[in-house]
Amino acid sequence: MDHDVSRPIPLRILATGQYVPSRRVDSSEFDQRWGKPTGWTRRHVGIDYRHFASADEPTSMMAAHAAQDALQRAGLRADQVDVVISVGGVMEQAIPCTAALVQRRLGLAGSGIPAFDVNAT
Numbered sequence: 001m002d003h004d005v006s007r008p009i010p011l012r013i014l015a016t017g018q019y020v021p022s023r024r025v026d027s028s029e030f031d032q033r034w035g036k037p038t039g040w041t042r043r044h045v046g047i048d049y050r051h052f053a054s055a056d057e058p059t060s061m062m063a064a065h066a067a068q069d070a071l072q073r074a075g076l077r078a079d080q081v082d083v084v085i086s087v088g089g090v091m092e093q094a095i096p097c098t099a100a101l102v103q104r105r106l107g108l109a110g111s112g113i114p115a116f117d118v119n120a121t
Helices: 028-033 038-047 060-076 098-105
Strands: 023-026 049-052 083-086 115-119
Touching: 023 028, 028 038, 060 083, 060 098, 083 098, 098 115
Parallel strands: 083 115
Antiparallel strands: 023 049
């Protein structure tokens, strides 16, 4: 590699995307589950609702939808991506990494584009 490691690599984030799981759970449902008075979760946690992924919404599917949204916002095609990085707190499975699963869902499985995970909580 001829890159001088003392100089930064040119990198740009052109857009971000999002995907929200379909199941919306109101904070009052948490109140019931935890045996708290209605409104307790909203007051103490500060949320009105959360979205929960269903069994047919694995991490790689949600990430691929978010990536497609970002690509659309950036005016790019998936084959113009240089690397697929999946960042999350929970892997979809041990092997292959979630990024490889996202890469496949984006139609880039045989592309040779690097794909890796950064897992942190």
